[in-house]
Amino acid sequence: MQIHTTIESLRKARRVAGKVAFVPTMGNLHAGHITLMREAGARADAVIASIFVNRLQFGPGEDFNKYPRTLEADCEKLEAAGVAHLFAPDERLMYPEPQLYHVDPAPAQIGILEGEFRPGHFRGVATVVLKLLNIVQPDLALFGKKDYQQLMVLSNMVRQLALPVEVLPGETVRAESGLALSSRNGYLSTQELAEAPRLYRELVQICEAVRAGDHDFLKLEMAAMAHLRTHGWKPDYITVRRRIDLQPPSHERDPLVVLAAARLGQTRLIDNIEI
Numbered sequence: 001m002q003i004h005t006t007i008e009s010l011r012k013a014r015r016v017a018g019k020v021a022f023v024p025t026m027g028n029l030h031a032g033h034i035t036l037m038r039e040a041g042a043r044a045d046a047v048i049a050s051i052f053v054n055r056l057q058f059g060p061g062e063d064f065n066k067y068p069r070t071l072e073a074d075c076e077k078l079e080a081a082g083v084a085h086l087f088a089p090d091e092r093l094m095y096p097e098p099q100l101y102h103v104d105p106a107p108a109q110i111g112i113l114e115g116e117f118r119p120g121h122f123r124g125v126a127t128v129v130l131k132l133l134n135i136v137q138p139d140l141a142l143f144g145k146k147d148y149q150q151l152m153v154l155s156n157m158v159r160q161l162a163l164p165v166e167v168l169p170g171e172t173v174r175a176e177s178g179l180a181l182s183s184r185n186g187y188l189s190t191q192e193l194a195e196a197p198r199l200y201r202e203l204v205q206i207c208e209a210v211r212a213g214d215h216d217f218l219k220l221e222m223a224a225m226a227h228l229r230t231h232g233w234k235p236d237y238i239t240v241r242r243r244i245d246l247q248p249p250s251h252e253r254d255p256l257v258v259l260a261a262a263r264l265g266q267t268r269l270i271d272n273i274e275i
Helices: 007-015 031-041 071-080 121-136 148-160 183-187 190-195 198-211 217-229
Strands: 002-004 020-025 046-051 085-087 140-144 166-170 233-242 256-264 267-274
Touching: 002 007, 007 085, 007 121, 020 031, 020 121, 031 046, 031 071, 031 140, 031 166, 046 071, 046 121, 085 121, 121 148, 140 148, 148 166, 148 256, 183 267, 198 217, 198 233, 198 256, 198 267, 217 233, 217 256
Parallel strands: 002 085, 020 046, 020 140, 046 085, 140 166
Antiparallel strands: 233 256, 256 267
16 A cells, blocks of 8 residues: 655556545544445545545534544555555645635535534535545545435535536444444443443434334434433434435435434434434
């Protein structure tokens, strides 16, 4: 695997790489990331991954400074997964001057759910991903479904800006307990790690109820959040939404997804299941 710390080096390699699949990350890689890398490898001649902890998507009081930087271990995992090239820029390369131009996604899509609790987050995500896509110029880009709203925002950005890249979703990878794999799981204590799968179980119960014909979504959502609170959680939301734009369902035939975000101790976990 070649490691590139300059745009010029990466683009030189990309020119002879054939069909390229790109997987952007912030590092601290887990099995979910590696599954995406392997899926990418099955669809292209070469996989390019990136590791960059993007300051723009962190809000005040969030964990930018303490976000784990594990480059050496990450490189070993990427090489074992067959990744051909890693783009690992520092902040001075990505933002050599103040970033005055940004991508502002549709307010209706980023003012809800994660955007309500993390204002500015998707603006920062969309801006850095557009910049990375311009640098890498891939044929395909893969993003995990665990960050469902992020996937929606980026897919819509690519479509509306007519970017020459195909966005492919990757299924959420889970531990045997059902817990969605996430870099932030590393912040959980042993006791919290045992409790964390409850979030997934609550989503499963909602899915089963909806599939059985219960469309009283508010009742289901409120019951799930109340149950979490009795076990020490602080839920931000549990909600059933349309997959296409994450707005409230308007028709019984709308493809749906149930999404959740909740704090367990000091750690904020998110999850979702398509219904």
